[in-house]
Amino acid sequence: MTLAASASTGSRSAIALAAVCLSALMFGLEISSVPAILPTLEQVLHADFRQLQWIMNAYTIGVTMVLMATGALADRFGRKRVFIASIVAFGAASLACGLTTSVPVLIGARFLQGLSGGAMLVCQIAILSHQFRTARERGMAFGWWGIVSGVGLGFGPIIGGTIVALWSWEWVFLVHVALSIVTFLLAASGVRESRDPEAIRLDLIGIVTLSAAVFCLAFFITQGPELGFACTGGLAILGLSVASFSAFVAVEKLSPRPMFDFSVFRIRPFSGAIIGSAAMNMSFWPFMIYLPIWFQAGLGYHSVAAGLGLLAYTLPALVVPPFAERLSLRHQPRLVIPAGLFTIGLGFMLMKLGSSAGNSNWLTMLPGCILAGVGLGLTNTPVTNTTTGAVPAARSGMASGIDMSARMISLAINIPIMGFILVEGVLSSLRKSLPIDTDAPSLRSLAETIAAGTAASSEQGVSDAIVHQALADGFGEVMLYGGVSVWLLAAASFMVFGGGRK
Incomplete structure (x- = not known):
């Protein structure tokens, strides 16, 4: 009887783990697969450059809004209940994304996706912590969760590009409807309900x-x-x-x-790691929104080839973390995190050189893409471990919430910053190449069209060479921003960590 009960408990936990991992896969794919289809959305839905930014940013802002609230809601009303509700909402929002032909509706549906996706993310961590009680089981569960999350983020570009090539852009969203149904069934049967009877009021x-x-x-x-x-x-x-x-x-x-206890920022390892958390999402992740445009419009690759090119940018981040953990144990996060950030910046500088080469192609971009991915892999795991490990155990949940909020807030702000720099870089290049009396509003409109990757050479009589050079100049400015900004934050992180103390 005891063996049967143990087997039943183990089977239920395995089902719960499958539900959590599937929801993590969906969350990651909605960040990394959508950038690969932005050029297609511009053409099919006639979205302008700012609308393309909002299609991505609506998701990240939605995630940011619920990160701190979901924990309190789940503690009060039940983690399983909130998790299942977020799965249903994510599936419904994905259905709306896939069925609409209106850009404003798509942006609104993406915001709802972000709200429900952020809620799923917070519930995933709470459910795994409660469902798997022993250190060995919990380590195994979080290990699988990390692998699947990494697959969603790392392989999203090629998955999105392949879906567009084989079917249509709508299925990048509609596939989550089917995944949500499966995840719902798994969660309903496998996840055990839990709540905190002393849950604090919602802030x-x-x-x-x-x-x-x-x-x-x-x-x-x-x-x-x-x-x-x-x-x-x-x-x-x-x-x-x-x-x-x-x-x-x-x-x-x-x-x-x-909700935010600012006193934890007095703990130097915590603050140094939070700077690293923000720096990754100030450079690496927001640039992934724009990199597909460069691969397709700048280098002339179709969606699948662009997705394959993006794998060089994302896959190293999946391979390097075990090595980063060993480095952290040997050399301490105060050295590994700034070194990882510096490596990301070096990757951006190499990408800038690769994009400005006379015959720029995926080979000239490859070293920089790989190095930036390696830098992310060196930084990501030590940041997560340090933010939660630097504070007392009772505050680890709050520390994790601050870490995730720093990531998403930095991402939400830097998506439009990079977009602004890209347009201004293209505009500056056009001003140097076109007659000085060119109409200013028309010139900015052309710059935004080029930045979106959909400008035709016939527009305003601009040649292919001028369009390509303007796009290359604009992306060069964005890469310069990504490299310099992450280097500055690497230095800030190193100083905040402190000279020779952990």
């Missing part, structure tokens, strides 16, 4: 003020060229972002049980 003011600050800043950067950065409307949006963030800080400092 609604903190959630609203932080979300408003991130959204307004992303909106200001994305729409600034159209509104005017210095106009009344633009400055009002920026002011609202600053005011919202100030209110968030004030609320969290006054709360007896804050």
Whole structure:
């Protein structure tokens, strides 16, 4: 009887693990597969460059908004219940994404995907921690979860490109409807319900003020060229972002049980690791949104070939983490994390050189792509381990939430920053190549079209050579930004960690 009960428990836990891993796969694919189809969405749905940015950024902003709230909701109402609700919502949002032909509806559905995807992500960690009680079982479960999450992020570009080539862009989203149904059935039968009877109240003011600050800043950067950065409307949006963030800080400092406990930033290893967390998503991940455009429009590859090229960018991040863990044990995260960030920056500089080569192709881009991926692999695992390990065990959940929030906030802000730099770089190149009396609004419109990767040489009589050079110059500026910014944060991380102490 005992053996039978043990076997039943083990079988149920295996089913729960399968549900968590499938939901992790879906979450990762929605980050990494969609960039590969953005050029297709521009052509089929006639989305402009800013709309393409929002198709990606709506997901990341949605994730950011629920990260800290979901933990409290799951603790109060039940982790299984919230997990299943998030799976259903993710499937419904994916169905809306796949069926719409309207760009605004797609952006809205992507936001709902982000809300439900972020909720799934938080529940995954809570469920694994509760379902697998022994250290050995928990290590095995989190190991599989990490592998599947990495597959979703690493192979997303080639999966997205292949789906577009074999079927159509809609199936990049519709495939998640089927996966959601399977995940729902597995979760319903395998996940055990758990809750915290002493769950604290939901920090609604903190959630609203932080979300408003991130959204307004992303909106200001994305729409600034159209509104005017210095106009009344633009400055009002920026002011609202600053005011919202100030209110968030004030609320969290006054709360007896804050969502963000700012006192943990006094712990130097924690703060150094958080800088690393933000740096990865300031450079590596936002650039993956734009890299497919360079592979397809700049180098002339179709979607599948572009997806294969992106594998060189993402796969090293799956291979290197075990090596990074051994390095962390031997040399400490205070050295490994800044070194990983420096390697990412070096990869960006090599990509810049590769993109400006006379006969630029995937071979000239390959060294930089691989090196950036290696840098991410060196940084990611030590950052996660350090943020949770540097604080008392009772605060590890909050520390993990701050880590994930730093990643998603940095990503949400840097998607429009890189897009702005790309357009401005293209525009600067066009001004050097075209007559000085060219109409300014038309020139900016052409720059945005080129940045989106869909400009025809016949537009405004611009030659293929000028279009390609402008795109190369724009991407060169973005790569320079990615390299320099991550190098600066690498130096900041090293200094915050402290000279010779862990």
